[in-house]
Amino acid sequence: MWYRFEAWNQEWHYGWTRDPDVAEAVSDSLSKGREANLYSAVALSDSDDEADTERRGDDAKPLRLINGLVCDDDTHTSDFDA
Numbered sequence: 001m002w003y004r005f006e007a008w009n010q011e012w013h014y015g016w017t018r019d020p021d022v023a024e025a026v027s028d029s030l031s032k033g034r035e036a037n038l039y040s041a042v043a044l045s046d047s048d049d050e051a052d053t054e055r056r057g058d059d060a061k062p063l064r065l066i067n068g069l070v071c072d073d074d075t076h077t078s079d080f081d082a
Contacts, residue, residue, distance in 0.1 A: 002063055004052070005030055005070060009036045014052070014063050017070035025080040026071050039044040 003023045005013040013030065017023055023041040030039040044050050044063075051060040063069075 001046055002050045003071075004042045005039050006042060007031070007034075007039040010037055010039070012052070013039075013070045014066060015069045015075070016073065017071045017075060018068055018073070019077070019079050022071050022075050025077045026075075029080045038055070050062070 001015065001016070001018065001020075003015050003026070004007055005009050005015065005023075005026055007030070010082050015023070017026075023043075027041045028037045044056075048062065048064060052063065061066075
């Protein structure tokens with residue numbers, strides 16, 4: 001599942017995971033140390049062609065081509081343990 005991690009007035013981040021616990025761990029990690037504008041995970045789709053058309057318009061490239069995803073199939077909740 002593709003996820004968009006968003007917070008008010010903050011940069012959006014993207015990631016892929018089949019584990020909703022990983023998406024929650026990413027949100028918690030991005031929100032660490034914040035009291036406001038906390039990140040939340042927004043589920044997008046499972047499509048290989050999923051793109052950020054909401055932010056980048058109809059010509060947005062597929063998320064799978066973006067460098068710097070905050071999670072992928074190799075990410076586990078233990079990656080975020082303090």
